[in-house]
Amino acid sequence: xxxxxxxxTPVIAWVAGATGYTGHELVRALCERGATxxxxxxxxxPRLAEWTERLRAYGAHVEAVxxxxxxxxxxxxxxxxxxxxxxxxxxxxxARAAAAAGAPPADYTAVDVGxxxxxxxxxxxxxxxxxxxxxxxxxxxxxxxxxxxxxxGQVEQQLRDSPLPYTIARPSFISGPDRPESRPAExxxxxxxxxxxxxxxxxxxxxxxxxxxxxxxxxxxxALIRLAxxxxxxxxxxxxxxxxxxxxxxxx
Ligand SMILES: NC(=O)c1ccc[n+]([C@@H]2O[C@H](COP(=O)([O-])OP(=O)(O)OC[C@H]3O[C@@H](n4cnc5c(N)ncnc54)[C@H](OP(=O)(O)O)[C@@H]3O)[C@@H](O)[C@H]2O)c1
Numbered sequence: 001x002x003x004x005x006x007x008x009t010p011v012i013a014w015v016a017g018a019t020g021y022t023g024h025e026l027v028r029a030l031c032e033r034g035a036t037x038x039x040x041x042x043x044x045x046p047r048l049a050e051w052t053e054r055l056r057a058y059g060a061h062v063e064a065v066x067x068x069x070x071x072x073x074x075x076x077x078x079x080x081x082x083x084x085x086x087x088x089x090x091x092x093x094x095a096r097a098a099a100a101a102g103a104p105p106a107d108y109t110a111v112d113v114g115x116x117x118x119x120x121x122x123x124x125x126x127x128x129x130x131x132x133x134x135x136x137x138x139x140x141x142x143x144x145x146x147x148x149x150x151x152x153g154q155v156e157q158q159l160r161d162s163p164l165p166y167t168i169a170r171p172s173f174i175s176g177p178d179r180p181e182s183r184p185a186e187x188x189x190x191x192x193x194x195x196x197x198x199x200x201x202x203x204x205x206x207x208x209x210x211x212x213x214x215x216x217x218x219x220x221x222x223a224l225i226r227l228a229x230x231x232x233x234x235x236x237x238x239x240x241x242x243x244x245x246x247x248x249x250x251x252x
Contacts, residue, residue: 009082011035011229014130016119017087018060019051021179022135026085026221031059033225038063038079067115073122083228084123086116086155087135108151116155124164132166133228134159135220138212138240140170156237165234167227172240173214215243 013030017023018039030037039060041051052062065075076084090111098106116134123132140152159166215223223243227233 011083012038012079012081013083013085013228014038014040014063014076014079014081014123015060015085015087016040016115017085017089017135018055019045019047020087020089022174022217022220023085023087024051024055024058025217026087026224027055027060028058029218029221029225037061038075038081040065040075042067067118069118069121072118073125076122076126080126080128081123081130082128083133084119084130085133085135085224085228086119088112088115089135108147112148112151113154117158120155120158120162120164124162129164131228131234132159132162132164133224134166134168135224136168136170136237138170138172140168160235167224167233167235168237169220169224169227169243170237170239171215171220171243172212174217174220175214176216176218178217212240213244215240219244 011030011033013035015023015027015030015037018027019041023039027037027039037058037060039055039058040063041048041055043064043066045051048064052064055062061079063075063079065071088111090106090108092107095105095107095111098104104110120132123130134155136152136156137149139149140156141149142153142157144150144153156168159168220243223238227238227242
């Protein structure tokens with residue numbers, strides 16, 4: 001039986017993936033709302049010093065804790081979060097770079113599944129169960145042919161079987177001109193999709209348009225915060241159309 005004692009209590013948030021495009025917007029938005037925010041950074045993160053300064057400027061406590069189960073459990077126990085957000089994920093490019101550098105595996109299995117499930121176990125060991133908010137993806141499926149969507153589906157399955165109250169968010173593209181890392185293919189796909197979907201929406205296919213059009217990191221962060229605080233969103237999956245800001249328009 002899932003329960004959600006975090007509803008209606010002051011928000012203490014743990015954000016994994018706090019240096020990411022969506023993660024840093026989430027940290028900023030939570031801080032703006034007066035939450036106590038623990039922004040997790042791996043100590044070997046590229047640009048650790050720069051991100052530490054930036055996240056502190058938002059008002060967050062920076063947690064430079066290694067991805068090691070006991071260290072993570074101890075840090076979560078100290079922070080006692082009411083909400084745990086999992087927004088981390090690798091890319092094929094990053095996995096290839098890690099392999100070429102002889103670094104530990106950094107593919108979808110190791111990062112998207114392995115580290116997210118480590119966080120889930122650490123959260124499940126807390127005396128008070130936090131809401132676990134997982135940023136998944138449209139199309140996540142444990143039996144998907146593609147490794148990325150399969151990894152997302154595997155994490156979703158574990159979450160549904162866990163004793164923690166969870167919220168899964170399944171956005172389409174997360175894209176915008178403010179993404180610091182250049183991802184031209186992703187950006188062009190998002191723009192093309194938004195263009196085609198705009199036409200479909202005008203022709204009446206609004207549900208399809210709202211499901212597939214891209215999310216901005218800022219809008220998505222606001223949606224995640226709204227869902228995390230909503231008792232009715234415990235143990236549910238929010239599809240892409242529920243993750244847009246009210247009245248938000250496709251990215252340009
Ligand atoms: N982009 C999209 O269109 C899209 C669509 C649907 C779902 N998603 C999912 O949504 C999540 C957030 O997306 P995003 O685009 O905002 O992410 P992002 O900017 O790529 O950020 C990824 C985060 O994961 C961390 N990370 C990456 N490799 C790691 C490793 N080997 N060990 C530990 N941490 C690692 C990064 O930390 P460092 O800074 O330390 O590397 C960063 O905080 C991801 O899980 C992504 O798969 C993305």
